[in-house]
Amino acid sequence: MKYRYVSDSHVHTRCSSDAVDTSFAVCESAVERGIFALTITDHCECNAFRRGGYDRSVPLSCAETEKAAAAFAGRLRVLCGIELGEPLQELSAAEQALGCGQFDFVLASVHNVRGKEDFYSLNYADEDVDDLLARYFGELLETVEWGRFDSLAHLTYPLRYMAGKSHISIDMGKWSGSVDGILKALIRKQKALEVNTSVLRQEIGATLPDLPILRRYRELGGELVTLGSDAHRREDVGAGIEAGLDVLRKAGFQNFAVYVAHEPKIYPIEPVLNPVS
Numbered sequence: 001m002k003y004r005y006v007s008d009s010h011v012h013t014r015c016s017s018d019a020v021d022t023s024f025a026v027c028e029s030a031v032e033r034g035i036f037a038l039t040i041t042d043h044c045e046c047n048a049f050r051r052g053g054y055d056r057s058v059p060l061s062c063a064e065t066e067k068a069a070a071a072f073a074g075r076l077r078v079l080c081g082i083e084l085g086e087p088l089q090e091l092s093a094a095e096q097a098l099g100c101g102q103f104d105f106v107l108a109s110v111h112n113v114r115g116k117e118d119f120y121s122l123n124y125a126d127e128d129v130d131d132l133l134a135r136y137f138g139e140l141l142e143t144v145e146w147g148r149f150d151s152l153a154h155l156t157y158p159l160r161y162m163a164g165k166s167h168i169s170i171d172m173g174k175w176s177g178s179v180d181g182i183l184k185a186l187i188r189k190q191k192a193l194e195v196n197t198s199v200l201r202q203e204i205g206a207t208l209p210d211l212p213i214l215r216r217y218r219e220l221g222g223e224l225v226t227l228g229s230d231a232h233r234r235e236d237v238g239a240g241i242e243a244g245l246d247v248l249r250k251a252g253f254q255n256f257a258v259y260v261a262h263e264p265k266i267y268p269i270e271p272v273l274n275p276v277s
Contacts, residue, residue: 010228015061041081049093062101081105108149151192192224198238
């Protein structure tokens with residue numbers, strides 16, 4: 001390991017419909033990779049809470065995480081989290097989901113804007129990209145102001161599909177004011193910003209958000225950051241986390257956070273002097 005402290009605060013198990021591995025399997029993978037803390041954050045899309053079966057899968061995820069935490073005690077810190085998608089699109093579902101377990105960590109995300117499918121599913125030849133981004137950043141800001149979470153997931157999520165999958169050139173300078181508004185709100189409300197490393201495994205090859213936005217967050221006074229691989233299979237647990245730590249160091253950060261009972265535990269971004277490959 002290149003760094004003394006490596007954690008992954010965004011991992012999915014079979015309790016997410018788009019993942020297949022058990023909590024035990026992802027924990028075994030984390031141990032194999034030398035990770036010291038793993039937070040399981042299975043999906044809960046609030047706009048499809050009962051239709052999507054999240055009223056059943058969220059409690060199941062909490063129960064399976066609790067069992068894994070007991071089984072891996074002494075080898076791995078296993079924490080209970082949730083990725084709460086689109087909470088403002090169905091507030092009653094968000095509140096019900098948050099009551100399903102004793103969460104250490106709530107990761108807020110927006111995968112689709114109101115009235116649209118997930119950015120993953122859209123045909124961008126038929127979409128007004130500027131309108132989608134304006135609505136997306138607006139909903140993110142609303143979510144931050146709502147504030148019932150610990151860290152904001154993959155701030156530039158649409159780029160995974162607009163720039164990556166569909167090869168649309170996006171000038172993020174056009175959206176600097178919107179992004180600044182979100183970053184300032186996070187700082188004011190003492191919420192963390194996630195460094196999501198999933199797209200390092202994909203065509204874009206950058207974190208979500210990328211280095212310029214992370215530098216801006218730091219310039220504005222941002223201090224709280226979490227890191228997550230967004231793994232949906234055991235092979236990707238911890239993937240890109242050390243590269244994410246590299247990016248944070250370049251952006252001027254010296255620490256990152258792991259949340260325990262909704263409290264940020266701060267760890268130094270500390271390189272190992274003679275890392276073992």
